[in-house]
Amino acid sequence: MQRPETIEPTAGAARPRRIVEVDALRGFALCGIFLANVLVMAGLDGQRGGGPHTSGVDQVAYGLVMMFVQTKFYLLFSFLFGYSFTLQMDAAERDGAAFAPRMLRRLLALFVLGLLHAALLYPGDILATYAVLGLVLFATRSADPGRMWRAALWVYGVVAALYLLVGALVALVDTGDDGTPPATLAEQAAAYRGGPGDVIGANIAAWPDVLAGLFLMGGMVVAAFLAGFTAGRRRLLTAAPAAGAPNRTARLRRILVVGLAVGLPGGALMAAGTVGPLGARWAVPTFIVGMLTAPALSAAYASGLLLWFTTPRGARLAAKLAPAGRMALTNYLTQSLVMALVFTGYGAALYGRTGAGAALGGALLFYVLQLAASARLMKRHRFGPVERLLRTVTVWGRPTPRVRRER
Template identity: 50%
Template structure:
């Protein structure tokens, strides 16, 4: 059972957990790499358009195998874990958790709506807000039951993709040709069928009004894709909630041997699934294998995500890894601000808000630009948090959660 939701003067204070900030900072890179490919338009292979050359093909293949579908799971797990921290914070403040959580989810939904309309219709915050209500409803469920529900949700999604894929293989027959590049790409919540068209390209290269209309046009399709993958998201939420209830990060040294086992077992299994998904998406397997590849990706992504997370946590406990922790933690502490900033910068580069390079830059070039942007975000996050307690978006979300603006202090 969870801790009581009512006031509890004896509850211990809730401090920030450095591992959570490090993992959020790490996950920001994966989210950026995928979102940038979609916002860049049909010149990228993840956008379903023509590939400029071998470098772009290779970049798209690697991103699908190693990144797509992995890092949104890590963020979702951390969201569920953070739910338990919010609970304990409310207990320490002797306030009811329910109203706080409802205000927080409402603010998150509004931030996501503004983000989707103004910058990027593949926003994930609205979906997080809605699933946050489900998380609240399941807050009293025992951790082991939460994990069973998560496994059931994941298995159901895998089965849907597998059945769809098998039917596609049986019905299309030998007429299938080419790699599976019919999907427009992978949002933060999975693949979608939003396809780039000539008028869409023109809209994103037009003025601000044209960009807004294009975002509104694509928003329903992205929301539908997020709904399809909501089972995957909710499964990660529930796993994070169970881990938070067990306080998995309370004694990291105690879990070091377990984390090593997860890396040893999760990497080969997750990599095999990611490589197969890439082969089904970009070749050499043809387009009829696409949904079977998605089934393999959904099934194995949690293993690779867990291996990534445990690998990072093990690395930052080494002398050489401490510098990495100091670089990642500030960015993770203001992950919401960084997530929104990424979309803002990408919109300035690729849409009519700025340079209008939509559809003009290939996957490899976009990948290189993302690495530069991420390095800048790491540096700016560390600099900003020398003077402020949190990022601007976190400040607004905290104010909404607590029903008033806190004092802006270091």
Template identity: 50%
Template sequence: MLRGFALFGILVVNSSLMAGPYTALGGGPEASIADRAAAWATTALFTGKFYLLFSFLFGYSFVLQERAARQAGVAFAPRHLRRATGLFVIGAAHAVLLYPGDILTTYAVLALVLYGLRGLSPPAALRVAAGLVLALAALLLGYGLLTVAFAEPVDPARYARLVAGTVDAYRADGFLSVPKAHLKDLPSALGADLLYAPDMLAAFLAGLAAAKCGLVERRGRDRRWLRRTVARCLPVGLTGGVLTACCAAWPMDSRWFLVGQAVSVLTAPALTASYACGLLLLLDSVRPAAAGLLAAAGRMALTHYLTQSLVLAVVFTGYGCGLYDQVGGVAVLAGDVLLYAAQLVCGARLMRLMRYGPVESLLRAVTLGRRTGGSPTGTWVSGSRAG
């Protein structure tokens, strides 16, 4: 359910980045107040929050997969290496063909680091995670303050000239123009992934610690604990989100961007935790059908993630409509809601017919080193249900 919920946040953030060079920054010089407000709210409430939830769940599932391998009596290391390799290959294809901001390749590399740290006790894992977060925040804040003190704000006209080539490349007709544009943008995307890799690894380690303590199993339906967590984390997370949006979109100028990112690194985990606990509280009060829709989406999260990129690429690039830099933030958000709703419905129907999504089945086969059953009547392989 948490994975299925996180898909919507990932979609909102990625769509704002794929829609054009201005969408995530509040729109271009002629953007409406509504579009600027949509970008501001996206930064405050979504950006930097939902990849943390995915990363936390990645670390959590790592422990479950290790236990499954142990129960099946097979070595975990080869299985984990095959899974990481499969993720890297899928991510590389995704980055070149659909979206250069892919996160799967970074996950694949960090998964190897996580394997080396798997022996940490929960307190030690949390200490390392906190150290990584604090170090990254200090780096961003230090560089951001230097930028504020010595740099000049970005001139909108100059920025428009810089991105003009990118706009033309993504609007161009023909399939070859899009991969070429992605390859051109790939170095900067990889640089961003490298910069924020400590934050992702910290979330991995938090998930690792939580799984070793059985946090979700023990607290997932403890309404008192969930309410207390929301009450403690939500004010901190919202305050940080507002400050981040002020630095990234309005009213501060471009020099404050990295200062806002430092604030986000420190406070986004609080908002992420409040989202997760709030969702569990809500789902415990509503009809089981709503929880079932999210659970089905979460079971094929990788397929949905890639499908989102495919749809967005068809809408905004030369693969299809070529609407790059032509759609405002409000319209993008409305499209996100429609696409996510369609994914929930289609995912629930597909999961009645298959045990795993199409890409999950492929990755599972690579991980286990054999062909696995994909239908509800298929055979469990190596007892690895947790994977």
């Protein structure tokens, strides 16, 4: 059976192979990132039970996100960033260009985009973090894949030990704190429902808390980068069927089973500590357990999808997800723009005024629209608008051919 891996049509010159599986995984990760971010933009993140609008539907919706989404999809995205780093190395070699200046320009552009994104739209931006932590990959890119994999395990081990220490200390101290103080929530709501200046000010004011969170998650991101880089160097997502499909299939099945066995209980515990029935004292420890088991569930998602993509129905799903993944940066920023228009004073100012069920339902609906729009756009262009801008900076103005429409 033919795997969902295709070669893009050419436009006057040979083009590199598009890896549909990688694009499809990236498109899938976009959905999870959106579901996690919309709770923050709606003013619901960090509030036990999902905020003031706590109907049964909202409780269930919030709990499902905590169990299956929270902290899982940014790791999948990070893994794919590491994998794509190797593709950038291959592209530079194929073009006969020096890799170092190209990648440094790319990381700088990501950093600038991230700062603008964090100030104007969404303070929980991940682009600037990727740009900074991407320097780790840049500095270690010549290392043997085996060493990179061992480094990923070592980083995860150190982070896990620190997390467990923090969780144990927090569990020993019952502060009775049941979330952010109401006065602080009211102040945040007023700012995000205000004018553009108020919104930008609130975004920037949130940076210290965001940076603290990113500092805690940075080790996990680096570990995922290194794991993705290892997978890219070993071409684990592009093994030819005749050469390695049986071993690849068996390996993916093992990852799926172990990932679900480890990740699902951890996700359930995270949900129990956030939505209930566990008290506020256990919110941080259970969240930490969920974070430590999140890589297992992320790996299960990826391996399960890769297995499904080899079936006829799975190949059709990959074909629907891949266009969104090809323009993931554009879609990610568009999601933030739409959320800002809905929840802040840029538009409807619904911050803190909607429940988790409505916010998540709206996000899913818009994601479906993004899939359709991405498919249409990718039929006419090689890159999304922001991807084209990033590529221009990366290759320093080298012209990017467009896909010619077939007649």
